[in-house]
Amino acid sequence: MDDIADKLGCSKKTLYVFFKNRKDLVLKVISNDMKKHELEINNVIAEKLHPIEEILSLNVIAINKLKTCHPSFQYDLKKYYPQSWNVFDKKNKQLTYKVSIQNLKKGIKKGCYRKEINPEIISKIFSEKIDLVFNRLAFETITVTFSDVFKELINHHMLGIVNEDGRKYYLNLQKN
Numbered sequence: 001m002d003d004i005a006d007k008l009g010c011s012k013k014t015l016y017v018f019f020k021n022r023k024d025l026v027l028k029v030i031s032n033d034m035k036k037h038e039l040e041i042n043n044v045i046a047e048k049l050h051p052i053e054e055i056l057s058l059n060v061i062a063i064n065k066l067k068t069c070h071p072s073f074q075y076d077l078k079k080y081y082p083q084s085w086n087v088f089d090k091k092n093k094q095l096t097y098k099v100s101i102q103n104l105k106k107g108i109k110k111g112c113y114r115k116e117i118n119p120e121i122i123s124k125i126f127s128e129k130i131d132l133v134f135n136r137l138a139f140e141t142i143t144v145t146f147s148d149v150f151k152e153l154i155n156h157h158m159l160g161i162v163n164e165d166g167r168k169y170y171l172n173l174q175k176n
Contacts, residue, residue: 051112
């Protein structure tokens with residue numbers, strides 16, 4: 001709290017006018033950050049892009065977000081601020097599920113995703129897989145960033161949901 005007060009140019013006493021304690025501050029920062037993130041996502045969805053282009057645009061947002069995360073972010077949040085972690089994790093999974101299911105239905109309707117996939121199941125799997133990006137133990141034997149793991153996760157996801165036309169479209173966008 002001393003460091004934060006110094007950076008803000010105020011006293012610690014002033015900080016405690018706005019935040020009960022450090023846990024309250026972390027919770028409010030996480031909640032505010034999630035609101036901003038959701039707004040960015042909703043702005044992309046409002047553009048009414050092709051479903052594959054929408055996913056790629058959403059991935060840019062996610063990768064930029066991941067670049068700001070310290071490698072110990074998830075571990076520290078879980079260990080020291082479990083309430084904030086629960087808010088972050090629940091909101092992130094709900095948002096990912098909601099956006100994914102809308103995108104899958106749109107892609108099936110547009111004819112670029114396989115019509116036999118189950119959007120509810122695929123969206124649930126995808127929203128749960130996001131935790132893997134932060135799992136340092138899963139990747140301790142290789143040197144990769146969160147962004148590297150996320151890019152591979154998305155590529156794997158995309159190639160699993162697209163039909164042949166969607167595959168061509170996706171791979172063409174990847175080249176460009």
